[in-house]
Every structure is written in structure tokens, then in C-alpha cells.
Amino acid sequence: MYEMKWLSVVGIGEDGLSGLGNIARSLVDQASILVGGRRHLAMLSNNDGREKVVWSSPIQQTVEEIIRRRPKSVCVLASGDPMCFGIGVTLTRFIDISEMTIIPAPSAFSLACARLGWSLTDVETFSLCGRPVELANSYFYLGAKLLILSADKHTPGIIADNLTKSGFCESKITILERMGSVDERIVTGIASQNGANFRDLADLNTIAVECIADVGVTGLSRLAGLPDNAYHHDGQLTKREVRAVTLAALAPKPGELLWDVGAGCGSISIEWMRSHSSCRAIAIEQSTSRLKYISDNAASLGTPYIDIIQGKAPNALQNLSTPNVIFIGGGVTSEGVLETCWQALPKNGRLVANVVTIEGEQKLFEWYQKVGGELSRIAIQRAEPIGKFMGWKAMAPVTQWSVIKS
Template structure:
């Protein structure tokens, strides 16, 4: 007898290894499936799908399996649904390519890739690029399914082509509103509905976001965006060192050139987690997350006004997933996930802070700390002697008017210690 809570693919010793088959299906339904996919669905004892609409794509005289709709939210339900039908031949119906923003990822993480048989169908992105004549490899993709619309902001760059995966029929209007708000009102939008369906496929004519007034259409849609920045909109590049005026701040901001050097020392990589301790305006954590969509950051800030400001900055700059912890460090660090890197932008003299950050890092983790005070500089010099790394002083001067001439005005030099544990 199978132990309670087990799922196909995570069998106990001696149990049969039952694969889970994942079948991608398009808007053309059963008639668009290749024979291998049809055979897998005919052979299934249970077919799990995204809802009544998706399950209805299968003709009852061809697929006689029990039909089960995924509950919401889907991700935590995956192990439970699979366990409920353990020992039976399970087929999962997925939209398009199951491994592209689809249920395939959750299934692979649950049962293991070796127990998964995936039969993909062309994704909506492939169909959209085919209809638009856009090279797939040069087209960006942003999913707004279950995600904050502000996520789109980080992908906006003048001249870039984007495909936005819609959550529902209202998504195109939300996209148009966000483009207007972020200075991309001249961008051209098209909505592609029911891609692949023999009779219901529809492409709306291109229209600028500034004048978008199309009523909601079919919920199964994708939004194509040709990004065009308004002449008076700020230009936000793809590398660290955004202009200081891109942030709402009260002066507690790691300035542009020091920030760029700080991010270079932190060296973010996809999937890594940063602790931004003493968040201020959140600039370092925000630009860490902007380097790659899988980068994560936690900003620790004790001032509630600044903490709220960090959240606003994160949303405005396209990384609403930045987590803000409203607490003083080091106490506020307790229980946080293990970081890959830590940045300390303030509060270095707080008792135990530097030790707590150092102790939290695993081997190979990076720590970067900045200061402008002699007292904190002495702490960093001591740690440099003990742990090595690199101790540098960053000095930036700006040209300013001096009477009828021009001279240099130097900002306070910043001492930076960076080290790999």
C-alpha cells in the first residue's frame, strides 16, 4: 500500500514507478494535437486540467478518463492532487508548452524530471512571433499571470519588442495604463487572441498606449508591445547606476557612481539573494533585482517612512517583489533566508551588526559595506586585517559653477570593504 502523502515519481522502494504525462494543448484543442499526445490522453485514467474550459477541449468519446480541475492556488495543490490519484495513469493537460511559464515546472519540482513525460505544443509566444514576424530569440517575454503588473516596468527599453502573457481580458488595458504612467505612452500595442484557433483567432490593429481605448476582449490573449519612450521620459538603462532622480528619497541614498561600484563588488547572479541592510531608499536592493528577473533581495529598514518609500521605489522601477523587513538590524535579521550576498549601507556601529551579517553568510558569500565616517571606517579596517578582501576609497567630484567659471565640488569620500567569505 502506498504511504499517505506520497506522489507518483517519489515512490518508496519496491513500488512501481508511474510517470506523469504532461500534454500541451492549444486553442485548436483535440484537432491540433499530434497522435502521440492523443494516444497519451486516451491511455490516461485521470486527466488533470486547468479548468472546465480546458478540459472541455477533449472529446468524451475519445478520452474516457476521470477529469479533475486544478484547485486554486495551483502550486501548493500539485502534490495533493497527484497523491490523491497515486498508482493511476495520470495525464496533465497544459496550455501550449508546459515548460514555458506552465505547470510543467511545478510538476518537475514535485515528482522529479526523470518521472515526467512532456509532450509540448507550440506556446502562445511562438504563435505570436509567427503572426507578427518577430524573431523569437530577440523578443522579450513578461508574464503577468499571478504577478504584479509593475513587473513589466523593468523590461521597458526604447526599441525593445515584448510579449506580455495576460492574466485575463482586462490585462491589455492595464498594460496600456502602465506604459502611459512609466513614460512609454507612444509604444505600439497589439492584442492577439485565441492564437491557433481555426476560427476565433484575432489580431487587433496596432495602437499607441496613449490612445488605447479598446474594450476587454477574449481572456485568452497575449499583448505585443513595441516599446517607444516618450521624449521627456527618463532613460533607465539595463546596468546598475540609475540616475539619482529615478528614486524618491530623503537624502539617504547610495549615490549613482558609488552605487554602480557597489553593485559591481556585490556581483549579482541569477537566482541569488541579497540582504540590503539599512535600506534607506532601497536603491542597492532594487538594482540588484533589476540585473536579472530571478535575482531576489530583502531590504531591512527600521524607519517606517523609509520602508514605505522603498516599496514605492521598487514598484516604480519594476521589481515589486522586493521584500521589505521593517526592523532594526541585527535583530531584524533573525529568521531571514540565508543570503548569497550582504550589503551594509548604514548602521555599521550598531552592536553586533557586522558580526551577524558575517555569520549569516555561507562559504563563498560576499559582503560589501560602505561608510563615510571615521568610526565605521575603523571597523572596516579591522575586518580587512582579519578577513582580507579589498578596502578601497571612492571619491567622486562634480563640475559646478564657480562665479563665471567652473570648478570641482567633491562629495564625501566613501570607504568600501568587499570580501568573499
Template sequence: MAEADPWLTIIGIGEDGPDGLSAASRAALAAAETVIGAPRHLALLGPVAAGERLAWPVPFADGLALLRARRGRRVAMLASGDPFWFGAGSRVVRMLDPGEWIAHPGPSSFALAAARLGWPLETTECLGLHAAPLTRLRPLLAPGRHLLLLLRDGAAVPAVAAYLAAQGFGDSLLHALEALGGPRERIRHGHAAAAALEWSDCAHPVALGVAVAGAGSTLPLVTGREDGWFAQDGQLTKAPVRALTLAALAPRAGERLWDIGAGSGSVAIEWLLAHPSTEAIGFEADPARAARAADTAARLGVDRLQLVTGVAPACLAEAPVPDAVFVGGGLTDALLAALVARCRPCTRLVANAVTLETEALLTAWHAARGGRLLRIDLAEAAPLGGRRGWKPRYPIVQWSGLL
């Protein structure tokens, strides 16, 4: 084996076994000293490879150690379909240098499912739910949308159907696609409300197509979602102020938010809903509120919200630095000074003040550091005797600027 040759070949194998492998994949298997993969994949392989066969262990991380131990030998790793689309490939190559590996992907389960159903992949939501909670589906549930889901096993199919029915989307048409591309392939169609009871014998590997239908509530795409989406005890940034707050925070793909004084977690949750790559850490002194915010985030499909229980600025010390900070409660001059010391230059900061004391603090910061100072006066129509009048809310003063 030449020093410059990749020692690891990652091969996507389908349910048709060796028949679907490319010439390059066959050559790599024939030359491999070790072939490692899930027992199901090894069983599909047949006599193509003559080297040592090694079952990938559970947990998955133990298999990474087996690969590292064989570094420099010729190793072929088997994975389902396309190893880099909700597959194991990215986790493996993360520990390797670019020249150490090569990949020969096969058709992905998404591609095979779309080919059976006639759905355009570019407008179909594709999601891997092998180890993820079903609530990840919640932001995607809108009538008329198509979803393709990769599931951990056959038992997950009726579980998804029951979840859809519980959310008011029991009319959704489901397509259970079992062992696509192989001799055991089977496709069944039915509505979620019925499938939750009847589809208990789906075989692994299984994908699920969902044509969403029903009268369930659809989570809006814009910020400032209705307050009723968020469990709360009164400590909530109300929808109109929240919309202005998120506009000032200006979330961007891949960025991390600190939400200090998280309360219900509504600002952090809307930040996470803005893009699947965003991150957020909520800091909340009240453990009950922190737990409630975590539950709401999970229910709305953004279980990646991290909650830290503690009082700022002391609780900020161990957190990874943010790209943006929102202070919704506990605003003090000491906290603002601690943020300047802790955060990178040009971190975006948005702070909302209700009291005269915190308003004065933000006014002073605006005078010293610039940025934007905004006063938000809101009023809602309410009964006034036999007629209606405007009922004002407490005004909010918002400062947005750079640390």
C-alpha cells in the same frame, strides 16, 4: 500499469483542440483513467478521452492535492501550449520524482504569436503576466524593443495599454492576439494610447505584442542609475558610489543579497535589476523608509525585493543566508562579528563608511582580514561667485572582502 511507467502525462493543448494533438498525446488520453484540466481545456477536448474528467480547481494548489490523491493511476493533465514556458508544468513536476511523469508539449503561445507577427523569438522579450503586476514591464520599456506578453484575461489588454501610455510610451504599436490557433482567432493592431480606451472586448486567452515606441524614460542597463529613479528622504547611496558598490558586490545569477541599513533600497534594487534570478532582502529600522523602498522596487519592476523592518543584527536571525552583504548604515564591530557568525564562509561583504569612527573600524578589519580598502573622493562642479569650482562631497571609505 507497469511500475516503471509514468502515471502522469502532461499534454499541451491549443485552441484547435484534438486536431493539434500528437499521436502520443491521443494515446495517453485514450488510456487515461482521469483527465484533469481547466474547464476551457476540457471543453476543447471533445470525445478523444473516455475517462473521468476533472476540472482544475481554484486556487491552483488545490489541483495539486487532487493529483497527489490519484498517484499511481493513469492521469492526463491538460495545459495551454507548452506547459513549461510560463505554464503549469514546472509547478506540478516539482512535487514528483523524475520517473513519474512525461510531457507532450504543444506550440507555445509565444511561438504562435511570433509566427503571426514575424518577430524573432531570440530577440523578443517574452513575459508571463497572468498573476504579476504590470510594473514588471518597466525595465523592458525601450524604444525599438519587441515584447510578447501572456495576460490573465481580455481586461488586461487595455490595462497594459493604459500603463504604457502613462509611462510615456503611448506611441507603442500593440497587437492583441486572441485565441491563437483556433476558430476564434482574432488579431487587432493599434497604438497604446488609443487601445487603452477602445479595446475593452478582448477575449481570453489573449497574448499581446508590443513594439515599444515613445518618449518615455528608459531605465539604463548599467548600475549607478541616476538618483531620480529612487524615492528617498536623503538616505540614499548616490549614483557614483552606488556604481562602485555594485561593482564590488559583483552580483551573479541566482544569488541573494542582504542590504543592511537599506534606506531608499537603491543598492538592493540595482542588485535585482542585474538579473531576473537574483534575490535581495533589505533590512531597515525606519518603517517609512522600508515602505518607500518597497514601493520603488515595485515601480521599477523588481517587486521581489523583501523588506524586513528592524535593527541589525537582531533582525537578521530568521533571514535565509546571503551570498553577499552590503552594510550601508549602522556599521559596528558587533554587527560585523554577527555577520561572521551568521553567514557562510566566503560570503562577500561590502561596507561603506563616512564617519571617522566607522572608517577606523573598516581599517582595522582590512588589517586583520585583508580584502580591498578603497577611499572614494568625489567633487562636482558648482557655482563659485560668477564662475565655477569643485564642490567636494564627504569622502567614502569602502571595504570589500570575504567573511
């Protein structure tokens, strides 16, 4: 551990170095090495002869360069608040906070709220810089206020298209460019009419969205049990009621990793990931056509980071990251599947398996006798027309086994 804080991270607004406070300016002036994007380094005097490092791609290479220069005095120039989807978050993964000083400028989110009169605590905030734009789809709901860091000038138009496709055509979109500079500009428009207003935008922009739903549209819940018609599938779909019970048994917690074995169209994995932005899932499926369903459903429902593995269990389960939870929706009776899943599960890990066949029930009962857990029968009936009347049609009952590994 170094006594001296050799690394500083200074957030800079669009007003440049002149907008820095005394402490931030002194950190920039006293550093022997400066790191930043070309835009930030261009703010320095032409006569500044100190060593300068420009961010590379992938960014990890530059992080390693910074670490190699320890304990020389290094100052990283960042945009706005380095700890708000910024480089400060990345650096703290590799360098202890005791070795660095971080001085933030106002974040784009804070500046946007100040311009719009929004309360930051009431707003959904996320970044699409270096991230799939489909992430935004899980945030659309009636009355939502969103602040989004754009990847570039094309992001606002894509967001407008996605809002329109999701039934939020009249949503108000405000694009805030270069906030805090003399070139600051605010552009407004409606999602369904984005082409008229969202031309010639700056790459550096923040998007504010007020979600206004079309008649009859409210958006999708983040709780388990989305409507069956929210998914494209070929019939291999865990039905809504059973899905809700299954997710309750799986009990997702932030940061946990799920193995979805025999994923079908991906409904369990997707609703697992929708429960919290940090939940992760690996969907294992052997059918090529169903892999396409999984990827399409994940994109439309806002979980593009789902990890899709083609293959048949148990062979496809080799060398995967250790799961916190495993769901087996298909293949319970295949040789070695339960054995492999149980072996991969760490202590206190959870396993849930659903079956609809007698042979599957026999397999689950054998394991129930060996390691315990809970057995449940899920029987659902839906009302459907019978001629001029209504009657109850039973769905195939599902036997569910859930267990915590001791």
C-alpha cells in the same frame, strides 16, 4: 523511481483535442485520471466517465493530489507549451522528469511571432499570470520588442498606462486573442490611446509591444548606476557613482540572494534585482517612511518581488533566508551588526560595507585586520555652478570594505 511513465502533460491549442498529434491523443485517451482547468476538461466527451481533477487554488493542493495518485495513469491537460511559463515547469519541481512524458503544443509566444513576423530570439518574453504587472516596467527601453502573457482582459490597458507614464507614449501594442481558434482576433493600438481600442477583450490574450520612446527618452539601463532622480528618497540614497562601484563589488550573479542592511530608499537592492530576473533581495530598513520609498521605487523600476523587512539590525536579521551576499549601507557601528552578518554569511559568501564616518572606518579597519578583504576610498566630485562659472563640489568620501568569507 517508477519504470513506467505514469504522468503525461499534454499541451493543447485553441483548436482543442482535434489539433493533437497521434502520440498526444493516445496519452489523453489511455489515461485513467485527467487533470486540467474547466476549459480543458470541457473539451472531453460528455460520456467520458473517467476521474477528473480541476485545478484548485492554491495550485499546490492539486499537485499533491496528482502525486498521491502515483502510479496510476494521469494526464494533465495544459495550454500551449507546458514548459513555457506553464504547469510543466511546476510539476518538474516535484516529480522527476523520468516519470513523465511532456508533449507541447506551440506556445503563445511562437504563435504571436508567426502572426507578427517577429524572430522569437530577438524578443523579450515574460508572463504576468499570477505576477505583479509592475514586472513589465524593467523591460521598457528604446526599440524593445516584448511579448507578454496577460493575466486577464485588463492587463493590456495597464501595460499601456505604464508605457505612457514611463515615456513610451507612441509604443505600438498588438493584442492577440485566442490564437489558433476560430475566434482568433488581433487588436492594435497606441499606448497613449489605449481606451479607444482595448475594450471588450478576451481574458485569454497575449500582448505584443514595440517600444517607441518619446523625444529625449531612451529608458533606463539594466546596469548599475541609475540616475539619482530615478528614485524617490529623503536624502538617504547611495549616490549614482558610489552605487555603481558598490554593485560592482557586490558582483550579482543569477539566482543569488542579497541582504541589504540599512536599505534607505532601496537603490542597492533594486539595482541588484534589475541585473537579472532571478536575483533576489531582502531590504532591511527601520524607518517607516523609507519603507514606503522602497516599495514605490521597486514598483516603478520593475522589481516588485523585493522582500522588505521593517526593523533594526541585528535583531531584524534573525530567521531570514541565508544570503549569498550582504551589503551594509547603514548601521555598521551598531553593536552586533557586523558580527551577525558575518555569522549568517556562508562560506564563499561576499560582504560589502560602506561608511562615511571615522567611527565607521575604525570598525571596518578592525574587521579588515581580523578577516582580510579590501579597503577602498571612493571620492567623487561633481561640477556645479559657482556664480557665473563652474567648479567642483566634493561629495562626502565613502570608505568601502569588501571581503569573501573563507
